[in-house]
Amino acid sequence: MTTETLIWLIPLPPVLAFFLIVLFTNRNKALSHTVAVGAAFLSWLGAMIVFGNSIFKPDLGKAPFASSLNWIPTADTWLKIGVQVDPLSAVVLFFVAWTVLMIFLYSVGYHNYGQPAGDHDHPGLPPHGATDEHGHAVPSIEPMYSRFFAFISLFAFGMFTLVLSDNLLTLFAGWEIMGLCSYLLIGFWYGKESARNAAVKAFMTTRVGDVFMLLGIAFLYSATGSLSYRDIFQPQVLHALASVPTPIFGLSAAGLIGLLLFIGTVGKSAQFPLHVWLPDAMEGPTPVSAMIHAATMVSAGVYMVIRMFPLISLDPKTMTIIAIIGTFTAIFAATIAVAQNDIKRVLAYSTISQLGFMIAALGVGAYAAAAFHLVTHAFFKALLFLGSGSVIHGMEHGVLHTGDHSVDPQNMFNMGGLRRKMPITFWTFLIGGFALSGFPLLTAGFWSKDEILADAFSNGHLIVFITLAVAAFLTAFYTMRQITLTFLGEPRTKEAEHAHETSWTMTAPLVILAGFAISAGWVGIPQDFLGLHLNPSWFHEFVGSTLAAMPEATPFSWVAFGTSLLVALGGLFFGWLVYRNVAAPEQDKLQIPLLKNKYYFDEIYNFLLIKPSYWFAETFVYQWVDKGLIDGILHFFGKAANVIGSVVRKYIDLWFINQTVGDGTAHITQWVGKNLRPIQSGRIQQYMLVSLIVLLAIAGLLYYLLVIV
Amino acid sequence: MTAMQIFFLITGLVILGSALMVVTTRNLIHAALWLIVTLFGVAVLYAILNASFLAVVQVVVYIGAIAILFIFAVMLTRKEMRDRGPQLNTGWWLNAIIALLTFGGLFWMLQGWNGFSKTAADFPSGYDAVGQLGKALISPDAFVLPFEVASVLLLAALVGSVYLAFNRK
Amino acid sequence: MIPLSWFLILSAALFSIGLFGVLSRKNAVAILLGIELMLNAVNINLVSFWRYGDVSQMAGQVFAIIVFAVAASEVAVGLALVISVYRRRNTVIADELDLMKW
Numbered sequence: 001m002t003t004e005t006l007i008w009l010i011p012l013p014p015v016l017a018f019f020l021i022v023l024f025t026n027r028n029k030a031l032s033h034t035v036a037v038g039a040a041f042l043s044w045l046g047a048m049i050v051f052g053n054s055i056f057k058p059d060l061g062k063a064p065f066a067s068s069l070n071w072i073p074t075a076d077t078w079l080k081i082g083v084q085v086d087p088l089s090a091v092v093l094f095f096v097a098w099t100v101l102m103i104f105l106y107s108v109g110y111h112n113y114g115q116p117a118g119d120h121d122h123p124g125l126p127p128h129g130a131t132d133e134h135g136h137a138v139p140s141i142e143p144m145y146s147r148f149f150a151f152i153s154l155f156a157f158g159m160f161t162l163v164l165s166d167n168l169l170t171l172f173a174g175w176e177i178m179g180l181c182s183y184l185l186i187g188f189w190y191g192k193e194s195a196r197n198a199a200v201k202a203f204m205t206t207r208v209g210d211v212f213m214l215l216g217i218a219f220l221y222s223a224t225g226s227l228s229y230r231d232i233f234q235p236q237v238l239h240a241l242a243s244v245p246t247p248i249f250g251l252s253a254a255g256l257i258g259l260l261l262f263i264g265t266v267g268k269s270a271q272f273p274l275h276v277w278l279p280d281a282m283e284g285p286t287p288v289s290a291m292i293h294a295a296t297m298v299s300a301g302v303y304m305v306i307r308m309f310p311l312i313s314l315d316p317k318t319m320t321i322i323a324i325i326g327t328f329t330a331i332f333a334a335t336i337a338v339a340q341n342d343i344k345r346v347l348a349y350s351t352i353s354q355l356g357f358m359i360a361a362l363g364v365g366a367y368a369a370a371a372f373h374l375v376t377h378a379f380f381k382a383l384l385f386l387g388s389g390s391v392i393h394g395m396e397h398g399v400l401h402t403g404d405h406s407v408d409p410q411n412m413f414n415m416g417g418l419r420r421k422m423p424i425t426f427w428t429f430l431i432g433g434f435a436l437s438g439f440p441l442l443t444a445g446f447w448s449k450d451e452i453l454a455d456a457f458s459n460g461h462l463i464v465f466i467t468l469a470v471a472a473f474l475t476a477f478y479t480m481r482q483i484t485l486t487f488l489g490e491p492r493t494k495e496a497e498h499a500h501e502t503s504w505t506m507t508a509p510l511v512i513l514a515g516f517a518i519s520a521g522w523v524g525i526p527q528d529f530l531g532l533h534l535n536p537s538w539f540h541e542f543v544g545s546t547l548a549a550m551p552e553a554t555p556f557s558w559v560a561f562g563t564s565l566l567v568a569l570g571g572l573f574f575g576w577l578v579y580r581n582v583a584a585p586e587q588d589k590l591q592i593p594l595l596k597n598k599y600y601f602d603e604i605y606n607f608l609l610i611k612p613s614y615w616f617a618e619t620f621v622y623q624w625v626d627k628g629l630i631d632g633i634l635h636f637f638g639k640a641a642n643v644i645g646s647v648v649r650k651y652i653d654l655w656f657i658n659q660t661v662g663d664g665t666a667h668i669t670q671w672v673g674k675n676l677r678p679i680q681s682g683r684i685q686q687y688m689l690v691s692l693i694v695l696l697a698i699a700g701l702l703y704y705l706l707v708i709v
Numbered sequence: 710m711t712a713m714q715i716f717f718l719i720t721g722l723v724i725l726g727s728a729l730m731v732v733t734t735r736n737l738i739h740a741a742l743w744l745i746v747t748l749f750g751v752a753v754l755y756a757i758l759n760a761s762f763l764a765v766v767q768v769v770v771y772i773g774a775i776a777i778l779f780i781f782a783v784m785l786t787r788k789e790m791r792d793r794g795p796q797l798n799t800g801w802w803l804n805a806i807i808a809l810l811t812f813g814g815l816f817w818m819l820q821g822w823n824g825f826s827k828t829a830a831d832f833p834s835g836y837d838a839v840g841q842l843g844k845a846l847i848s849p850d851a852f853v854l855p856f857e858v859a860s861v862l863l864l865a866a867l868v869g870s871v872y873l874a875f876n877r878k
Numbered sequence: 879m880i881p882l883s884w885f886l887i888l889s890a891a892l893f894s895i896g897l898f899g900v901l902s903r904k905n906a907v908a909i910l911l912g913i914e915l916m917l918n919a920v921n922i923n924l925v926s927f928w929r930y931g932d933v934s935q936m937a938g939q940v941f942a943i944i945v946f947a948v949a950a951s952e953v954a955v956g957l958a959l960v961i962s963v964y965r966r967r968n969t970v971i972a973d974e975l976d977l978m979k980w
Contacts, residue, residue, distance in 0.1 A: 680978075680979055681976055681979050682975070682976030682977055682978040682979030683972060683973050683975075683976050683979075684909075684972060684975075685798060685900070685901055685902075685909070685972055685973070688900060688901060689803075689804065689807070689901055692807055692811070692897070692901075693807065696807070696810060696811070696814065699814065703818075711879055713879050713880055714879065714880055714884075717880050717884060721884070721888050724888065724892060725888070725891055725892065725895065728892055728895040728896065728915050729895055731895075731899060731911055731912070731915060732895060732896075732898055732899030732902065732903065732908070732911070732912055732915075737905060737907060737908060740908060740911055741911070744911055744914065744915075747915065747918070748918065751918050751921070751922060754885075754888075754922060755922075755925060757880075758885075758925050758926055758928075758929045759929060760925045760928070760929065760939060760942070762939070763921075763925060763939060763942055763943070763946075766943070766946060767946075770946055770950060771914075771918075771946070771949075771950075774950060775914065775949070775950055775953050778953060778954065778957055779907065779910070779911065779914075779953070779957070781957075782907050782910075782957040782960060782961060783907050785961050785964070786906075786907060786960060786961060786964040786970045788968075788969075796903060796904055796905065796908065797902045797903065797904065798901070798902050798903070798904060798973070801898075801901075801902040804897075804898055804901035804902045805898055805902075807897070807898075807901065808894040808895065808897045808898035808901070809894065811893070811894050811897055812890050812891055812893075812894035815890040815893070815894075816887060816890055819883070819886050819887075819890070820883070824882065825881075825882065825883045825886070826881045826882065826883050827881065827882055827930065828879060828880070828881055828882070828930075830930070830933070832929075832933065833933065836933065836934075838933070838939075841934065841936055842936055842939050842940070842943075844936075845936035845937075845939075845940055846936075846940060846943070851936065851940075852936070852937070852940040855940065855944055856940075856943075856944075859943075859944050859947040859948070860947075862947060862948065862951050863947055863950065863951050865951070866950070866951030866952070866954045866955050867951075867954065869954075869955050869958065870954040870955045870957070870958035871958070872958075873955065873958035873959055873961075873962045874957075874958035874961045874962055876965070
C-alpha cells in the first residue's frame with residue numbers, strides 16, 4: 001500500500017470507532033474502550049509509518065505525499081478533498097498521534113474503569129463514589145463511559161483530518177468537527193449548569209473566530225479560485241495577492257486574508273480577546289482538557305497560521321498585528337496564572353500564554369521556532385494536564401475516604417506533600433513543569449523557547465523579546481508555585497494525607513510523555529549553540545523545507561541564551577522560595593483581586609456583549625417583532641377574516657339568502673295562497689258568477705280572435 | 710201583424726213577465742205559483758209551434774209534477790210562514806248587468822246568422838208529428854237509446870232523491 | 879209569419895231572466911226555480927229550431943223530451959238535497975251553506 005493510501009486511512013479508525021460505539025457498543029463499557037483505544041492505536045500505527053516514510057524521503061517539502069479527490073461540484077470546477085504530508089504536517093502528525101493515544105489510554109483509568117457503579121450516580125453528573133463490599137467509599141465508574149470514548153474518537157478524527165488535509169476546505173471541516181466535539185466534551189457532565197454554560201461559551205467564542213476565518217477562506221477562494229495549498233503557494237499567486245490592495249486598513253489582499261484567517265486562530269487558540277472560553281473549559285473531564293487544550297484543538301489554530309505562513313508573511317502589517325496579539329496574550333495570561341488556585345486553571349492560563357509565545361514567534365517570522373514550540377508544548381502540556389488529572393484523582397480518593405465533600409479536590413491549597421503519596425505523578429509532573437519553564441538542556445521546552453527568544457532578539461524585535469522574557473519568568477514562577485503547593489511540603493488537609501497513586505492506565509501515559517518532554521527538544525538543537533559547531537538542527541532543516549525558501553538558521557546569541565537561562569532558573573527558584581512557606585491563600589501575596597478575577601474580562605464581555613444580545617433576542621426579536629409584529633399581522637388577518645365572515649353571514653347569508661330568497665319565497669307563496677283562498681268561498685252563486693264572467697270574457701276573446709281578426 | 714203574431718206577443722209577454730216575477734218576488738210560494746204561470750205560457754208556445762205532444766207533456770210533467778214538487782220543497786224548508794228580509798243578494802245589480810250582457814251577447818251572435826229572420830215553412834197537412842215522434846223514440850236506428858237512458862236517469866234520480874231526503878227517525 | 883228570430887229572442891230573454899234568478903236569489907229553492915226557467919228557455923229554442931227546420935227530423939223534439947226528463951230528475955234530486963240540507967243546517971239560504979269553502 002502506498003503512503004498516500006495509508007495517509008487516507010489514518011483518520012478512519014477513530015470515526016469508525018465513533019459510529020461503532022454510538023450505534024452498537026454503547027452499553028458495553030469494556031467493548032467501547034477497546035474499540036476506541038484500538039482505533040487510536042491503529043491511527044498511531046499508520047501515523048508512525050507515514051512519519052517514518054516522511055523523514056526518509058528527500059525533498060519532502062518540494063514533493064510532499066499528496067492525493068486529492070473531487071468532492072463538491074461548483075459550476076465548472078470542483079471543490080476537492082485531499083491529504084498532503086509535507087514536513088510540517090509530518091511532525092504535527094507525530095505528536096498528535098502520540099498524544100491522542102496516550103490520552104485515550106489515560107481515559108480508561110481516569111473514568112475509573114473496573115470500579116463498581118456509583119450509589120447515586122446519574123448520567124450527566126460526575127461520578128460520586130460507590131460503596132464497596134467492605135463499606136468503604138470508593139470511586140465509581142463514570143456512567144456515560146462509552147459516550148466519552150465515542151466523543152473523543154470523533155475528536156481525534158477531526159484533528160487527523162485537519163492535520164492531514166491539503167486544502168483549506170478540509171482543514172475547515174476538521175476545525176469545525178473539533179469545535180463541535182469541544183462543545184460536547186466540555187459539556188460532558190451536562191447535569192452541571194457550569195459545564196453547560198462553559199460548553200456554550202466555548203462554542204460561541206470560537207464561532208466568532210470561525211466566522212472571520214470563513215470570510216477569509218471565501219475571499220481567498222474568490223481571489224485565487226482554489227483552496228489547495230499547492231495552488232495558493234505558487235509564487236505568482238502569492239505575488240498577485242500581495243499586490244492587490246484592499247480598502248481595509250490599507251492591507252493588501254494577502255494581508256487581509258491572513259488577518260481574517262488569523263482571527264479564526266484567535267478564537268480557536270484562545271488568544272486575547274477571545275481567550276475567555278479556555279479557562280471555563282476546565283469544566284470538562286481532565287483528558288478532555290488535555291486533548292483540547294494541550295495536544296490538539298488549540299494547536300490546530302497555531303498549525304493553521306504556520307501552514308498559511310507564506311501567505312500571511314506577505315504583509316508586514318498583518319505580521320505586526322499577529323506579533324502584538326501574541327505577545328500581549330503571553331504576558332497577560334501569565335499574570336493571571338500566578339493568582340489562580342485551581343490546579344487546572346493555572347494550566348489553562350499557561351496554555352493561553354504559551355500559545356501567545358507561538359503566535360508571537362510567527363509574528364516575528366520565526367517559522368521553525370514556532371513549529372518547534374508547538375511540538376514540544378503539546379508533549380509537556382499534555383503531560384501536565386494528565387498529571388493534574390492524576391493529582392485530582394488522588395485527592396478525590398482522599399475526599400471519599402474522609403467523606404467530607406465540601407473540600408475541593410482541585411484547589412492547590414488543599415494539597416501538599418503529594419510527592420510521597422504519588423511519586424510517579426510527582427516526578428513526571430516535575431519533568432513537565434521544568435519543560436514548561438524552560439529548564440536548560442534537559443527539557444524540550446528550553447530548546448524551543450530559547451529559539452523563539454533568540455529569533456525575536458536577533459531580528460531586532462526588542463519589545464517582543466523583553467515582553468516574552470518577562471512572560472517566561474512568570475511562567476517559571478507560577479509553575480514552581482504550582483509544584484510547591486501541590487507536591488512539596490506537608491499535606492495541608494486530611495484528604496491530601498489519604499491520597500494515593502493512580503492505576504497504571506493513568507501513570508503509563510505520564511511516563512511516556514515525560515520521556516518525550518525530555519527528549520523531544522534534542523532534535524532541534526541549533527547549529528551554533530554556545531558557539532559549538534554542531535550539525536544543523538534537524539528540526540529546522542526538516543520543517544524549514546516546507547517553505548519555498550528555507551528560512552535562515554538563527555545565529556546564536558549569548559544575550560538571548562543568557563536571558564532565557566536567567567528567567568527560567570530565576571523563576572523556578574523564586575517560586576520555590578516564596579511558596580515553600582505559604583500554606584493558605586491568606587498568606588499568598590499574589591492573590592490580587594484583579595488577577596484572580598482575570599481582569600474582569602468575563603464581566604466586561606457580559607455587560608457589553610452578552611446582555612445586549614439577550615436583550616435583542618428576548619425583547620426585541622421575540623417580544624416585539626415575533627409576538628408583536630408578526631403575530632400581530634397574523635392576528636389582524638384572523639380578525640379581518642372573522643369580520644368579513646360575520647359581515648357575510650349577517651348581510652348576505654342571513655338577510656339576503658335566508659330572508660329574501662329562502663324565507664321570501666315561502667312568504668310570497670304563503671301570501672299569494674292566503675289571498676287566493678277566499679275565492680273558494682263555498683257559496684255557489686259566487687262560483688257561478690265568476691265562471692260566467694270568465695265565460696263571457698273568453699267568448700268575447702274568441703269572437704275577437706276568430707271572427708274579426 | 711197577423712193574429713198569430715199578436716197571440717205570440719201576448720204569450721211572450723206573459724212568459725217574460727211571470728218569469729220576472731218568479732225571480733223577484735219575496736214570497737217563495739208566490740214565486741212557485743208565478744213559475745206555474747210561466748210554464749203555462751211555455752206550453753202555449755209549444756202549441757203555437759205545432760209541438761202538441763210537448764205542450765201536453767209540459768203541462769203534465771212540468772206543472773203537474775215539478776211545480777208541485779217545488780211547492781212541497783218550499784213548504785218543507787220554511788222556518789216560519791213569511792219570508793223576511795231581502796230575497797235578493799246584495800250584488801244583484803251586477804248579476805242584472807251580467808244577465809243583460811248574456812242576453813245582448815246571445816242576440817248579437819244570433820243576428821249575425823243569416824237564418825235568423827227566416828219564416829216558418831208550412832206545416833205539412835196530415836203530418837202526424839206525434840206519431841212520428843213516438844216512432845222516433847222507440848226505433849232502434851232513431852232515438853231509442855237516449856230514451857232508455859233517460860229512463861234509467863229518472864230511476865237514478867228517483868232512488869237518489871228518496872235516499873237523500875229520507876228522514877231517518 | 880212569425881220569424882224565427884222572435885222565438886230565439888224570447889228564449890234568450892227567458893234564459894237571461896233565469897240566469898239573473900240563479901245568481902241573485904238567496905233561497906236555494908229559488909235558485910232551482912231560476913234553473914227551471916233556463917231549462918225551459920232551452921226547450922223553446924230546441925222546439926223552434928225543429929219547427930223552423932226540417933219537420934220530419936225528430937231530433938229537436940226528442941232532445942226536448944230528454945231535456946224534460948233531465949230537468950225533472952235534476953229538480954227532484956236538487957230539492958231532495960235542499961231538504962236534506964235544511965234538515966241538517968236548518969237553513970236554505972245559499973250563502974250560509976259554505977262548508978265547502980277553504
